[in-house]
Amino acid sequence: MSRLQVVSGKGGTGKTTVAAALALALATEGKRTLLVEVEGRQGIAQLFETEALPYEERKIAVASGGGEVFALAIDAERALLDYLQMFYKLGSAGRALKKIGAIDFATTIAPGVRDVLLTGKACEAVRRRDRQGRYVYDYVVMDAPPTGRITRFLNVNDEVAGLARIGPIHNQAQAVMRVLKSPETAVHLVTLLEEMPVQETADGVAELRAADLPVGNAIVNMVRPHLLDEDAVHDAANGRRAAVTDALKAAGVTGAAGLVTPLLEQAAEHAERVELEREQRKALNALELGAYELPMLSEGVDLAGLYQLAKELRKQGAGS
Amino acid sequence: MTLDSSARLEVDPLIDDPATRIIVCCGAGGVGKTTTAAALGVRAAERGRKVVVLTIDPARRLAQSMGIDSLDNTPRRVEGIEGGGELHAMMLDMKRTFDEIVEAHADAERARAILENPFYQSLSAGFAGTQEYMAMEKLGQLRAREEWDLIIVDTPPSRSALDFLDAPKRLGSFLDGKFIKLLMAPAKMGGRAGMKFLNVGMSMMTGTLGKLLGGQLLRDVQTFVAAMDTMFGGFRTRADATYRLLQAPGTAFMVVAAPERDALREAAYFVERLAEEDMPLAGLVLNRVHVSGAARLSAERALAAAENLDEGGIVDQGHGKTGVRDAAAVSPESPSAGHSPEAHPQVAEEPSESKNSRTQTTQEMTAGLLRLHAERMQVLAREQRTRDRFTALHPEVPVAEVPALPGDVHDLVGLRAIGDRLATGGRAPAGAA
Ligand SMILES: Nc1ncnc2c1ncn2[C@@H]1O[C@H](COP(=O)(O)OP(=O)(O)O)[C@@H](O)[C@H]1O
Numbered sequence: 001m002s003r004l005q006v007v008s009g010k011g012g013t014g015k016t017t018v019a020a021a022l023a024l025a026l027a028t029e030g031k032r033t034l035l036v037e038v039e040g041r042q043g044i045a046q047l048f049e050t051e052a053l054p055y056e057e058r059k060i061a062v063a064s065g066g067g068e069v070f071a072l073a074i075d076a077e078r079a080l081l082d083y084l085q086m087f088y089k090l091g092s093a094g095r096a097l098k099k100i101g102a103i104d105f106a107t108t109i110a111p112g113v114r115d116v117l118l119t120g121k122a123c124e125a126v127r128r129r130d131r132q133g134r135y136v137y138d139y140v141v142m143d144a145p146p147t148g149r150i151t152r153f154l155n156v157n158d159e160v161a162g163l164a165r166i167g168p169i170h171n172q173a174q175a176v177m178r179v180l181k182s183p184e185t186a187v188h189l190v191t192l193l194e195e196m197p198v199q200e201t202a203d204g205v206a207e208l209r210a211a212d213l214p215v216g217n218a219i220v221n222m223v224r225p226h227l228l229d230e231d232a233v234h235d236a237a238n239g240r241r242a243a244v245t246d247a248l249k250a251a252g253v254t255g256a257a258g259l260v261t262p263l264l265e266q267a268a269e270h271a272e273r274v275e276l277e278r279e280q281r282k283a284l285n286a287l288e289l290g291a292y293e294l295p296m297l298s299e300g301v302d303l304a305g306l307y308q309l310a311k312e313l314r315k316q317g318a319g320s
Numbered sequence: 321m322t323l324d325s326s327a328r329l330e331v332d333p334l335i336d337d338p339a340t341r342i343i344v345c346c347g348a349g350g351v352g353k354t355t356t357a358a359a360l361g362v363r364a365a366e367r368g369r370k371v372v373v374l375t376i377d378p379a380r381r382l383a384q385s386m387g388i389d390s391l392d393n394t395p396r397r398v399e400g401i402e403g404g405g406e407l408h409a410m411m412l413d414m415k416r417t418f419d420e421i422v423e424a425h426a427d428a429e430r431a432r433a434i435l436e437n438p439f440y441q442s443l444s445a446g447f448a449g450t451q452e453y454m455a456m457e458k459l460g461q462l463r464a465r466e467e468w469d470l471i472i473v474d475t476p477p478s479r480s481a482l483d484f485l486d487a488p489k490r491l492g493s494f495l496d497g498k499f500i501k502l503l504m505a506p507a508k509m510g511g512r513a514g515m516k517f518l519n520v521g522m523s524m525m526t527g528t529l530g531k532l533l534g535g536q537l538l539r540d541v542q543t544f545v546a547a548m549d550t551m552f553g554g555f556r557t558r559a560d561a562t563y564r565l566l567q568a569p570g571t572a573f574m575v576v577a578a579p580e581r582d583a584l585r586e587a588a589y590f591v592e593r594l595a596e597e598d599m600p601l602a603g604l605v606l607n608r609v610h611v612s613g614a615a616r617l618s619a620e621r622a623l624a625a626a627e628n629l630d631e632g633g634i635v636d637q638g639h640g641k642t643g644v645r646d647a648a649a650v651s652p653e654s655p656s657a658g659h660s661p662e663a664h665p666q667v668a669e670e671p672s673e674s675k676n677s678r679t680q681t682t683q684e685m686t687a688g689l690l691r692l693h694a695e696r697m698q699v700l701a702r703e704q705r706t707r708d709r710f711t712a713l714h715p716e717v718p719v720a721e722v723p724a725l726p727g728d729v730h731d732l733v734g735l736r737a738i739g740d741r742l743a744t745g746g747r748a749p750a751g752a753a
Pocket residue numbers: 009010011012013014015016017018043221222223294295296297298300301582
C-alpha cells in the first residue's frame with residue numbers, strides 16, 4: 001500500500017471524514033500515521049473534538065489495536081518562513097517580510113508556490129527517517145483539496161515551472177514531483193452514489209491520469225442499505241395489495257388499510273433511488289478503479305462513528 | 321408536520337412583487353443552491369416575469385437541458401417556458417469575466433500584457449475568492465443592463481456560505497496590500513530609475529524572494545502589478561458598488577440548507593452575518609427534507625410489526641386473498657440469491673441484501689415495507705431535531721421546506737416540481753403529512 005494516501009473528492013462528500021478514518025485504519029498495531037490538512041479549515045480538530053491544531057505534529061488518537069495517529073495542519077505562510085530560515089537564515093528579516101505582506105503575497109498570488117510548500121511538507125514527512133533509519137511515519141494521509149483542484153494542486157511541477165524556473169522552490173518542486181508520481185502515492189476520490197459527485201470523479205480520474213498521477217480507489221461514502229428492490233415493489237403494488245394489507249393487520253398494525261398506499265409510495269421512491277444508484281455504480285465501474293464502501297451513519301459522524309468507519313476500511317483491506 | 325414556532329416563507333408573493341429585483345441563493349456546498357436558483361427562475365418566469373438566472377456550477381445534465389452548457393458567459397433564452405414571462409440563463413465563466421474586465425479597463429496593448437502575465441493567469445484561474453468576486457461582478461453587469469426585472473443569482477460552491485460575502489473584500493485587500501504598494505512604487509516612478517528609490521531593506525527582501533523564487537518571478541510580479549495599477553481603483557469601486565446593491569431594498573437573500581447539522585449551522589452563521597451587514601434576508605429554504613404519508617406509524621411500531629412477520633407463520637401463504645398470480649410468484653424457489661463474495665477491488669454491482677422478488681413471500685415483502693418505513697421515520701425524527709435547533713436560535717426566520725425528490729433534478733419538469741414545493745412550503749397535497 002502506498003505510503004502517501006491523498007484523499008480528494010467533491011466538496012461535502014466526506015473527504016475530511018474519510019481521510020481521518022483512513023489514518024485510523026492504517027494505524028494498525030505498532031504503526032504510526034500522520035494525518036495532514038492543507039486548507040486551513042481545522043476540519044481535523046473539529047472531527048477529533050480537540051482544540052485547533054497548531055503548525056506542529058501532535059498525537060490526536062490511538063487506533064484500535066494500538067497504532068498512533070498524529071495530525072498536522074500545514075500552513076503555507078509558516079512553511080515558506082521555514083524555508084527562508086533554512087536556506088537564508090533570515091531571522092528577523094523573515095518577520096519583517098511577513099509584516100509587509102510579502103509572505104502573504106508570495107503564498108497567495110502564486111498558487112503554484114503555495115501548493116509546492118504544502119505538498120513539500122507532506123512529502124518531507126513521507127521520507128523522514130529516525131536515527132535508526134526507519135520511517136518516522138508508516139503512512140501519511142492527506143485531507144486534500146477537492147476534485148476540481150486536485151490535479152493542479154499535485155502537479156506542482158508544471159504549475160511552478162512557469163513561475164519559478166530556478167532556485168530552491170524550483171528544486172523543491174522537482175523533488176515533490178518524484179514522490180507524487182511514484183507508486184509511493186495513491187490519490188483516492190471520495191464520492192456518493194449521485195450524479196454530480198460521480199461525474200466529478202470521472203472527470204477527476206481523467207485529469208489525474210492525463211497528468212500521470214497515480215489514481216487510487218474510489219471511496220463510495222454514505223451508502224444506504226437496499227431494503228427492497230424494484231421488482232418487489234412492482235409486485236406489491238400490482239398483485240398483492242390485499243395480501244400486504246392482511247399481512248400488516250396480522251402483524252398488529254392498526255389502520256392497515258390506510259397505510260398501504262403511502263407505504264407502497266415510499267417503496268416506489270426507494271426503488272427509484274436504488275435504480276439511480278445502480279446507474280451511478282455502473283458509471284463508477286467503468287472507471288476501473290479499486291473501491292471502498294462506507295455506510296451512511298444515521299446519527300452523523302462522531303468519534304465513535306469515525307472508529308466504526310476505520311474498522312470498515314480495515315475490513316475492506318486498507319492497511320493489509 | 322409543521323414548524324410550530326417559525327413563519328412560512330411565502331415564495332410566490334416574493335417573486336411576483338415587481339419591487340423584488342435580485343434574489344441571491346446562498347448556503348453551504350451541495351445543499352441545492354443551483355437547483356433552487358433555477359427552480360425560482362422557472363417559476364417566476366412562468367408567473368409572468370422577465371427573469372435571468374446566473375448559475376455558477378449547474379450539474380451537467382441540468383445545464384444541457386436549459387441550453388446553457390456552452391459557456392459563452394452571456395445569458396441565453398431558455399426554451400419551453402410556459403406562460404407570459406421569459407427565462408434567460410447563463411453559467412458563469414470566471415476567467416472570461418476577469419479577462420473582460422481587464423479588456424474593458426485597459427488599452428489593447430496593456431490588456432495583452434496583463435492577460436499574458438503568468439501572475440494574472442494564476443490570479444484569474446486560482447485565487448481563492450476569484451469565483452465569488454466574479455459572480456458579484458457579473459451580477460453588477462447584469463443589473464446595469466436593465467434588461468430583466470428579476471435577477472436570480474446562484475453562489476459558488478464554497479465550503480462556507482460566508483465566503484460569498486468575504487471573498488471580494490479579500491481580493492480587494494490583497495490588491496491593496498502593503499507589499500503590492502511597495503512593488504508598485506518604483507514602477508510608478510518610471511521603471512528602472514524608480515528602483516533606486518527602494519530602500520535598502522526592501523531591496524534585500526525582494527532580493528531574497530527573488531533568489532528563492534527565481535529572479536524572473538519577481539520581474540513578472542512587477543510587470544503585472546504595474547500593468548494592473550490603473551485598474552485597481554476601478555476594481556474596488558465596482559466591488560463596493562455591488563456590495564451596496566446587495567444591501568438595497570430590492571434584494572432578497574434566500575439561505576438554502578439541508579436539514580443536517582453542519583448545513584444548518586452554516587445557515588445560522590449566514591443569517592447572523594446578513595443581519596450585521598444590513599442585507600435583507602427573505603428566509604431559509606430547507607431543501608431535501610424527508611416526509612412520510614404514513615407518519616402516524618412510528619418507527620418502533622413498524623419495526624416491531626416487521627419482527628412479528630419475520631417470526632413467520634402469523635399469516636401463512638394460502639391465507640386471505642392471495643391470487644393465482646401470487647401463488648405462482650411465491651412458489652418456493654431456492655431463496656439463495658447468489659450472495660456475491662467480497663467484491664473488492666471493484667465497486668460492487670449491488671449490495672446483496674435485496675432478494676429476488678420471485679422468491680419473496682408477502683410476509684417478507686411487507687416486513688421490507690415496514691423496515692423501509694422505520695428507516696424513513698428515523699430520518700424524519702433526526703431532521704426534525706436539527707430543524708428545531710435552528711428555529712430555537714432563529715425563530716424570526718421564515719422557512720420553506722422542499723421535500724427530497726427520489727431522483728435528481730435535471731430538467732424543466734424537475735425544476736417545476738421543486739418550484740411547486742418551494743411555493744407550498746412542502747405541504748404538498750398528495751397525502752404527504
Ligand atoms: N459515512 C458518513 N455517514 C454520515 N455522515 C457522514 C459520513 N461521512 C461524512 N459525513 C458527514 O458529511 C458532512 C461532510 O463531511 P466532510 O468530511 O466534512 O466532507 P468534506 O471534507 O468533503 O467537505 C459532515 O457533516 C460529515 O459528518
